[in-house]
């Protein structure tokens with residue numbers, strides 16, 4: 001008994017090495033043919049069109065699934081949306097891509113969203129039983145009086161105030177990275193062969209902006225944006241992590257998409 005207690009005490013005192021998720025699928029969650037790149041890069045490439053990818057990322061952790069971002073609404077597949085900044089299209093529905101690999105919305109334990117802009121939360125309501133991982137600051141901002149709610153609040157929500165080790169084993173860490181919006185977050189994922197990956201959300205919209213530490217004009221806080229980038233930059237070094245910029249079309253084009261996966 002005493003030996004067991006001792007072993008237990010040692011186990012509790014020694015932090016376990018980070019475990020991994022089993023696999024990660026990149027799902028095509030839409031495209032944006034933007035008319036003016038400088039919306040995201042003030043003063044740079046003014047009036048130049050820009051193609052942006054929009055991905056969702058589905059991770060398997062044992063018997064559980066976690067979906068990171070939900071993209072444009074699936075309805076955009078039938079009816080592209082043209083707004084003042086460009087045209088959104090959806091070559092494939094998220095629902096169809098999930099079905100293709102045999103995952104039902106009810107199988108998804110956690111939905112985590114980088115932030116509440118429409119190209120990231122378009123299908124949150126497809127997962128009414130999943131626990132939504134979102135910063136409290138983002139909920140407060142998105143559901144402020146007079147604003148159009150981005151999704152139904154009548155659902156399980158885990159409001160966060162900072163980072164979260166989702167499975168308690170270091171395999172998926174929600175990173176608080178405010179600046180683009182008040183409760184913007186990114187995701188650190190560890191895969192068995194691929195290693196560590198940081199999913200940016202909209203911490204940067206494309207590589208040139210990341211490299212030059214540019215702050216888009218629509219960001220809610222420039223100083224927070226710089227600080228959040230510095231936080232992730234440190235992680236890239238510490239964890240030898242790859243940076244996957246969601247909207248960077250050249251990055252996305254070079255990646256495997258579902259039903260292929262990363263492990």
Ligand SMILES: [Zn+2]
Nearest residue numbers: 115117180202
């Ligand atoms: Zn955004």
